[in-house]
Amino acid sequence: IRQKKHNVMRFNTNLDFAQWKQVKMERENNMKEFKGLDEDQPKFGAGSEFGRDAREEARRKKFGITSKKYKPENQPWILKVGGKSGKKFKGIREGGVSANASYYVFTHGKAGTIEAFPLDE
Incomplete structure (x- = not known):
C-alpha cells in the first residue's frame, strides 16, 4: 500500500x-528569516568565537528558552x-x-x- x-x-x-x-x-524556503540576525557570525576561522554556539544554547536552557528547529515541511x-x-x-x-x-x-x-x-x- x-x-x-x-x-x-x-x-x-x-x-x-x-x-x-x-x-x-x-x-x-525562508531559512534566512528563520535563523535570525545573530546567526551571521562565522562558525570557525577569523572573527569566530570558540564555543559560542554551546554557550548560547546553555544560556537559553538556563532561562527556559527552547529554540525551534527549522522544518522545511512546516513552511x-x-x-x-x-x-x-x-x-x-x-x-x-x-x-x-x-x-x-x-x-x-x-x-x-x-x-x-x-x-x-x-x-x-
Whole structure:
C-alpha cells in the first residue's frame, strides 16, 4: 500500500482551475528569516568565537528558552500559475486543517474499491 500525502489550500476568490496550463507547487524556503540576525557570525576561522554556539544554547536552557528547529515541511506552500510572470498564491498555515476534525480524500481504486487518504494540513 502506498502512503499518499494530501494537503489543503484555501483560496479567497473564485478560480477556474480548467484554464490553468502551467502550475508549480513548492514549499517556501525562508531559512534566512528563520535563523535570525545573530546567526551571521562565522562558525570557525577569523572573527569566530570558540564555543559560542554551546554557550548560547546553555544560556537559553538556563532561562527556559527552547529554540525551534527549522522544518522545511512546516513552511508555507507557494503555488505558481502561468510560469514566472504568472500569478502566485501563498498558503498560510492556520492551525492545521485537522485541529478539531478529520478530513479524508476518497478515490476510486481498481476492482471497484474505494480508498481513503487522511489530509495532513
